[in-house]
Amino acid sequence: MDACLSSEQRSQHLQEAPCTPDGCSAPEGAPREEDTGGPPGGSNKIEPSLHSLQQFVPTDYESYTQEHYLFAGTKIVIQESIESYGAVVWPGATALCQYLEEHSEELNLQDAKILEIGAGPGLVSIVASILGAQVTATDLPDVLGNLQYNLLKNTLKRTAHLPEVRELVWGESLEQRFPRSSFHYDYVLASDVVYHHYFLDKLLATMAHLCQPGTVLLWANKFRFSTDYEFLDKFKQVFDTTLLAEFPEASVKIFQGILKWD
Secondary structure (H helix, E strand, C coil), rough: CCCCCCHHEEEEEEEECCCCCCCCCCCCCCCHHHCCCCCCCCCCCCCCCHHHHHCCCCCCCCEEEEEEEEECCEEEEEEECCCCHHHHCCCCHHHHHHHHCHHHHHCCCCCCCEECCCCCCHHHHHHHHHCEEEEEEEHHHHHHHHHHHHHHHCCCCCCCCEEEEEECCCCCCCHCCCCCCCCCCCCEEEECCCCCCHHHHEEEEHHHCCCCCEEEEEEECCCCCCHHHHHHHHHHHHHHEEEEEEEEHHHHEEEEECCCCC
């Protein structure tokens, strides 16, 4: 897309988007809010540039494009590449952004602590940040450079909280990297993380680990294969599940999950 999308155009984009995403998760050591150096016009502080805050190098793809989106009254430019599932915005992500935008007050996103699983090029995390949330965006190591680049490009000096980027490999070292005693999120977000891959059980275990009493999981997905519905059945066994929204033209559904406690 070469122009910012209006609300009416989003549905068309959801239909036209390709249909197989990347979904695992991101790195430690990303810049934090206090590293931004404060507002311009201060004493002798030198304002940091995007380059100075960049800690992960984007993969050297040949086919990067700049795609434009419009959410929460803000123009967002995402660097994408069709060379990687994790460098493309998928239909579930666009649908979830629209849902967050339309229900931001109801969800009370201002200062909410949010973790996104499988953030990819970062559109959902950017929109959540623009809406006032404190966001941790996660994905696999090879995705992190492009993810952080997009987050900084679109949130630096534009949001109350600078998003954090962390590595998260589904099902691996969860308690070591995200100990339940230290990490609590108001929301866990996931979009198009379910498709035809071999890590669905690890994904479900990761979702469950990251949710505690009070955590709301919002999962948006384009339903493509029978395995997607099989995952949904397992998801319902672990989470009290509510269908929040549907986008029939794009086969996207958004679910709310609350972890079941014995």
